[in-house]
Amino acid sequence: MPRSETPLRSDLFPEISPYASGMLAVDGRHTIYWEQSGNPEGVPVVFLHGGPGAGSAPVHRRFFDPQFYRVVVFDQRGCGRSMPLGELQDNTTADLVSDMEKLRTHLGIQRWLLFGGSWGSTLALAYGLAHPDRTAGFVLRGIFLGAxxxxxxxxxxxxxxxxxxxxxxxxxxxxxxxxxxxxxxxxxxxxxxxxxxxxxxxxxxxxxxxxxxxxxxxxxxxxxxxxxxxxxxxxxxxxxxxxxxxLPEGWPWAQLDRVRHLPCTIVQGRYDIVCPPITADALARAWPEARYVVVPDAGHSALEPGIRAALVNATESYRLSLNDDELFAPRFPWEA
Known part of the structure; x- marks a missing residue:
């Protein structure tokens, strides 16, 4: 059932600047922009923007406590600061998943929390299902599964x-x-x-x-x-x-068992017209271990007040769980 919770924090964290950034050549055609902010020794989390094609923005760093998280933000192929802009050749979901693995390796990260909304929720699941051993958990918003x-x-x-x-x-x-x-x-x-x-x-x-x-x-x-x-x-x-x-027809339902042992929070706006709640509801029913939060006064955007509070609440809940009940501890190699 959907949960209604008192937020641990009601709004985004203050603005921050990256402590590192760069361009990573992922093949002979595409180069992707990446950046890191927050705590270099913190728990890695990767922000997956929507679209596909929307690109990232400075505000996306602000869903995470910069004292606790090592925040990775990147622009997917063909968008934002990645080059060449708008390029469609060799631009598929499998290519984006492969880029994420190359970026994870390039940054020396063992496992990371996946945070994505709309198309970002699709990509988060695609990556997590392909690499469950490299995935620490999920925060998914405005669910879209590409059907x-x-x-x-x-x-x-x-x-x-x-x-x-x-x-x-x-x-x-x-x-x-x-x-x-x-x-x-x-x-x-x-x-x-x-x-x-x-x-x-x-x-x-x-x-x-x-x-x-x-x-x-x-x-x-x-x-x-x-x-x-x-x-x-x-x-x-x-x-x-x-x-x-x-993505193949019927994806991802037959594969969800690969990640159901991982913590997941699903955040959905009740009046999300771009990605209506029926898809989030279906995912929550197929993944009963996930926390499912329906925001009663929100649409699709991650920056609407109720949505951003729920998303920050989710990242804070995971942070607190490390101290309270060690929800993540068995899955973070740096905590071993």
């Missing part, structure tokens, strides 16, 4: 709640192309002509932003996109959606 019904909901179902935003999204395409929103957006987004891909990127990104919070927010970066954020987000999302997120 076709979830993709169809994003493309069509959200119109039931946000008809105006969906209408703007659909009507960016000529009337004759609206029967295949994904295919025709994808065709525009991969077009080399900026006059075709930039307007499509802005329309896609505005649609997603409009549906992501319980209350409207201003997202001016999508209007100009001088940094390429909207293009990377929309192009990479369309690429993954067009290929079924590069």
């Amino acid at each position: 076709r019904p979830e993709i169809d909901w994003f493309l069509h179902g959200m119109r039931t709640i946000f008809p105006e935003a969906w209408r703007d999204f659909a009507e960016h395409l000529p009337e004759g192309e609206r029967s295949d929103l994904l295919g025709n957006y994808y065709r525009r987004l991969i077009d080399r002509n900026p006059d075709r891909h930039r307007p499509a990127a802005r329309a896609w990104s505005r649609y997603e932003a409009a549906c992501s919070t319980l209350y409207p927010t201003v997202r001016a970066p999508f209007e100009t996109d001088h940094g390429g954020f909207a293009l990377a987000l929309s192009r990479i999302e369309a690429h993954y959606f067009a290929h079924g997120t590069f």
